[in-house]
Amino acid sequence: MNTVRAELRKLLTLPSLRLTVLLTWTANLMVTYAYAAAESRGESIGDNAALAPLGYTQAGFLVLGVLAAASEYQEGGQIRTTLLAMPRRRHLQAAKALALAALTLPVAAATAATSTLPADGATWTPAATAYLTLTTLLGAAVAGVVRRAVPAVVLLLGLYFIAGPLLRARSAASASYLPDTAALDPSRGATASIIWTLSALTLAALSLHRRDA
Amino acid sequence: MITIDRVSKTKSRTRILYDVSFEARPGRVTGFLGPNGAGKTSTLRILLGLDRPQSGTALICGRPYRKLDRPLTTVGALLDGSGAHRARTARAHLRWVAASNGLPDRRADEVLEVVGLTSDARKRAGQFSLGMSRRLGLATALLGDPEVLVLDEPVNGLDPAGMRWIREFLKDSAAEGRTVLLSSHLMGELAEIADDVIVIDKGRVVIQGGLADVTGGHRTLEDAFLALTAAEEGGSW
Amino acid sequence: MVSLVRAELRKLLGLPTAWIGLVLGTLTAPVIVLLNAPYTRRAIAAGTLTDTTDLGLRDLGIGLIGPMILGVIVVSSEYTSTGPDAPGARQLTTTLTAVPSRRRLLAAKTTALILVVAAQAAVTAAATLTLTQVLHGEHAPTPAPARVAAAILYWTLTALLAYAITLITRNGIVPLTLLIINSSVVSVSYLLTKVTDLAAYLPDIAGAQMFIRSADVPVEIAPLTAGLVMTAWVVALLAVGAVLFHRRDV
Missing domain, CATH: 1.10.238 (Recoverin; domain 1)
Incomplete structure (x- = not known):
């Protein structure tokens, strides 16, 4: 319990996380507005307008997870302090995930609500909240393995925004195995999201357990 | 009480520690001395559970660091930087x-x-x-x-007043019965506060014992240190 | 100046992340052309893909992640700390001790970036277009040299755009996120063109019209004007970045 409390405190006192949340919210409002405006101009973009903005704002949540995890390895070498204070690494990894999820959940709920409610998609709000939270944990897990923020961001955004759409364009039907399918169609991609996140977290835990700090 | 028992470590195929063994006892300041790259920090990192040894054990009060409950109440550690x-x-x-x-x-x-x-x-x-x-x-x-203090090059970057302060602080801590282990490549600094000295070079403990024993026939600890660590290179700089 | 540029080139090419950008940027477009070849052939045969003048050139847009990474890390690497010992110390301190004139430093950095990205773009364009000719030669006309040059210019300007934004933000994450999201299939800029016609003058939308003919945009811009619009964006942002870089403490 002490460990979770310490991890929560760490996250709450990181200015970069606050900034990421603010930027994500601003971007979400803008994209939601853009979709609504395009719709009212009679320009259809073809996606489900209730969920489409999430396709963009999920980037903010990936970055949130990356920054939360990579901050340990940035300048100053905070990871050593963390491991000296909490040497049980499996414990630590669980506490980290728990703290990040607790912090992300309200942020994700607010984001999901602002983009789904104006498009009459209230039924999607819980699913979208869960999806964004899982995405944040996935981002944190990847950054926990990569240990550096910029490469982790390049890797994740490259996969989500460049490789993903290409794979989906080739075979739309079988793309439900991708981690971000749930952003487009929660009913189809939920399992994939959960499995991807859990696997990434497991990998991060193994990496933390095995490697020298 | 710190007990290091036959600790060996290989990092990216290079052996950096060879069967390192020593003890640091309560109520005494133990100096861990060696030139740059001798394996001081690696040994301390293994002691603190940050790195894993290939073999051997490093125990604090009879337990490995990773098994300590609320470790900060037992061990206080200072590595490079602020962390x-x-x-x-x-x-x-x-x-x-x-x-x-x-x-x-x-x-x-x-x-x-x-x-x-x-x-x-x-x-x-x-x-x-x-x-x-x-x-x-x-x-x-x-x-x-904490009852045990592990400090890696604690005087690095401190001004003269800071150095004197930490010297007094460590002596007092030992006098209160704490175990103090500090590494340094500054012989003069260690000679002033250490009760026991361990000298490490190229991953092996060269000599260990009371300050007087290690200094031995040499004029100062520095002379002894240079004689012990630079002998086979035959050069000094 | 030549030695300064050489130093900056060496610094850039010594970064592992730069090589990710180089490899990713150079390989993505040709690999996509190769992987998509059966689909493209089928589309041409079925008559769904009638306008083949953009074939190959359009794929070049996918590799843009390369120049983006390069443009960002040229700056962001200067702002990362050099080690745990001094959390305040950054590589930029060393750089500015070696080259105290910030104007000369920026000029050298910009030149180094242009050289690397233009070379990368030339190689990628050659590989992608040759591959397109080999695979679909009978359907795709050889693109005019001017359009290939425009594509290379587009890559270079994109790298400079990333570079300018990073000079302003002093942090790599913000520009990378912004630019990568915006290079996805349905980019934010594209979304904005559905809201306002002015969005056609955003740097990426306008710039692409330098070498792509059949773009889905509200306002058609002639290639030369498109180039000027994108250059104006880059120059403006670079000017802001340079002024800030000049004024700020390290």
Whole structure:
């Protein structure tokens, strides 16, 4: 319990996380507005307008997870302090995930609500909240393995925004195995999201357990 | 009490520690001496559970670091840097560390006072000078009022007043019955405070014992150190 | 100046992340052309893909992640700390001690970036277009040299755009996120063109019209004007970045 409390405190006192949340919210409002405006101009973009903005704002949540995890390895070498204070690494990894999820959940709920409610998609709000939270944990897990923020961001955004759409364009039907399918169609991609996140977290835990700090 | 028993470590195919064994006893200041790259930091990192040895054991009060409950109340450690994220204030840093070991928030202010950083409590760690970073690192080590202190090159980056302060602080800590293990490549510094000395070179313990025994027939600890570590190279600089 | 540029080139190419950008940027477009070849052939045969003048050139847009990474890390690497010992110390301190004139430093950095990205773009364009000719030669006309040059210019300007934004933000994450999201299939800029016609003058939308003919945009811009619009964006942002870089403490 002490460990979770310490991890929560760490996250709450990181200015970069606050900034990421603010930027994500601003971007979400803008994209939601853009979709609504395009719709009212009679320009259809073809996606489900209730969920489409999430396709963009999920980037903010990936970055949130990356920054939360990579901050340990940035300048100053905070990871050593963390491991000296909490040497049980499996414990630590669980506490980290728990703290990040607790912090992300309200942020994700607010984001999901602002983009789904104006498009009459209230039924999607819980699913979208869960999806964004899982995405944040996935981002944190990847950054926990990569240990550096910029490469982790390049890797994740490259996969989500460049490789993903290409794979989906080739075979739309079988793309439900991708981690971000749930952003487009929660009913189809939920399992994939959960499995991807859990696997990434497991990998991060193994990496933390095995490697020298 | 610190017990290191036949610890070996290979890092990227290079053997960096060969069967390192020594003890650091309560009530004494133990100096861990060696030139740059001799394996001092690697040994301390293994002792603190940060790195894993290939073989051997490193125990603190009879247990490996990773098995300690609320470790900061047993061991206080200072490695290079402050160990704080640059964007966090000194107080915020100390408070999360305190929370992780169930220590009250007021400990953060108490240790800031001890190391003389009270007026910088709201500054971000990234704005600290080298000396202030070291003091913040030391404050972190003292949070749990530990009975064992492990310090890697503690005087690095400190000004003369800071050096004298830490010398007195470590002597007092040992006098109170704590175990103090500190590494250094500064012989003069160690000779003034160490009761016991371990000399390591190229990953092997060359000699260990009381300060007088190690200094032996040499005039100073420095002479003994250079004779022991530079012998096979035949050169000095 | 030549030695300064050489130093900056060495610094850039010594970064592992730069090589990710180089490899990713150079390989993505040709690999996509190769992987998509059966689909493209089928589309041409079925008559769904009638306008083949953009074939190959359009794929070049996918590799843009390369120049983006390069443009960002040229700056962001200067702002990362050099080690745990001094959380305040950054590589930029060393750089500015070696080259105290910030104007000369920026000029050298910009030149180094242009050289690397233009070379990368030339190689990628050659590989992608040759591959397109080999695979679909009978359907795809050889693109005019001017359009190939425009594509290379587009890559270079994109790298400079990333570079300018990073000079302003001093942090790599913000520009990378912004630019990568915006290079996805349905980019934010494209979305904005559905809201306002003015969005056609955003740098990426306008710039692409330098070498792509059949773009889905509200306002058609002639290639030369398109180039000027994108250059104006880059120059404006670079000017802001340079002024800030000049004024700020390290």
